[in-house]
Amino acid sequence: MNRRTIGILHPGDMGVAVAVTARNAGHTVYWASEGRSAQTRARATAAGLLDAGSIAGICEGCEVLVSVCPPEFAGEMARAVASLGFRGLYLDLNAVSPRRSVRIGRDLEERGIRFVDGSIIGLPAKQRGETWIYLCGPHAEEAAACFGQGPLEVEVLEGEIGKASALKMVFAANTKGMAALRAAVLGAARELGVFDDLERQWARSGTPMARAVESVGHVAPKAWRFVAEMREISETFESTGMPGDFHRAAEEIFARLAPFRGVREIRLEEVLEKLAARAATKSDS
DSSP states (O other), X not given: OOOOEEEEEOOSHHHHHHHHHXXXXXXXXXXXXXXXXXXXXXXXXXXXXXXXXSHHXXXXXXXEEEEOSOGGGHHHHHHHHHHTTOOSEEEEOSOOOHHHHHHXXXXXXXXXXXXXXXXXXXXXXXXXXXXXXXXXXXXXXXXXXXXXXXXXXXXXXXXXXXXXXXXXXXXXXXXXXXXXXXXXXXXXXXXXTOHHHHHHHHHHHTOXXXXXXXXXXXXXXXXXXXXXXXXXXXXXXXXXXXOXXXXXXXXXXXXXXXXXXXXXXXXXXXXXHHHHHHXXXXXXX
């Protein structure tokens, strides 16, 4: 096996899962501690990642870079890496629209960087069969060799740059879009005074209220991450002729829930109050 030096940009929960998958495949994995929080440092240390100090250090010492960051920073990260002289293999695993992935890839290829369009579907898994890394493009097979031993699965898609991003967009449009819709339904029912009536009718229809409540409670601490992703999904839909307004509304729902970032225990009433407060503020303005 050809052992590679791989840099992870940046090791959040999902980035660490990607890094561990690369380490399990026998590769040496680095991260950059400069400007990162103590929590991120602890996470990277626990995962056994080596510290390159800075992004410049990663660019200088690694053959492969993997970008796992919020989608609004995907382009900025790619430009920074190119400006620092990196000329290896670059995997963009961020939740961006296919068109944006194509633009990022074109810019990097012009600088002599081999680009791979990728996406991640699933949660930061600790066992196989739960989360997949999808890759596509001329260098996808080379990138797939960086993984393969779990916990994340890897699959190469046939087709041009943008296909892996497209799969992520339509998948997340359903899962996260439905979570936003449930939040909006519960918020509206509360404000209209029919919350208990809705619960009773859902029970009659075979749809327990508990399922919707669980979904909203699960998504609220992570909603801040989904705001920009909804914009990417809207752009993706509009590029196909589909309306993007639904996911613009989902973007607003997640923005209202963003203050719950990192909160471990959330009561439904708190979530509904936050939705209503933001709605009132908007209607008054």
